[in-house]
Amino acid sequence: MKIIIINGPNLNLLGKREPEIYGSKTFEDYFRELQLKFDTVELYYYQSNIEGEIIDKLHEVGFDYDGIILNAAAYTHTSVGIGDAVKGIETPVVEVHISNIHAREEFRQHSYISPNASGVLFGFGLKGYDLGIQSFL
Numbered sequence: 001m002k003i004i005i006i007n008g009p010n011l012n013l014l015g016k017r018e019p020e021i022y023g024s025k026t027f028e029d030y031f032r033e034l035q036l037k038f039d040t041v042e043l044y045y046y047q048s049n050i051e052g053e054i055i056d057k058l059h060e061v062g063f064d065y066d067g068i069i070l071n072a073a074a075y076t077h078t079s080v081g082i083g084d085a086v087k088g089i090e091t092p093v094v095e096v097h098i099s100n101i102h103a104r105e106e107f108r109q110h111s112y113i114s115p116n117a118s119g120v121l122f123g124f125g126l127k128g129y130d131l132g133i134q135s136f137l
Helices: 027-037 051-061 073-077 080-088 127-136
Strands: 002-007 042-047 067-071 093-097 119-122
Touching (some): 051 067
């Protein structure tokens, strides 16, 4: 089974950015833990701060991977293009957010991804990625 985690803008700052919301662990450290826990899964990771690069990655993997876990971060609430990319691919996508987006600013409560995602996880911290992987197993 091949699963990729795709993270959007500013998630490269995990561990440094607003630790009271996002925690103090870097995503690279957490990803290594996921690889050890799910050692029978081919697990990949991609992060970009650029909307078009995220769309390109979805197109690249969206027809031959078994699952995509997508945290498009702020693009979740603004990018019709990423939403359309999720709609246009065959690989199922689980949308993940570290924080509880419904307990934050109103603009964060709308997603262009959710209507085409197979599931949505939010508010579980980094554990949401773990739960997303489990949903594909």
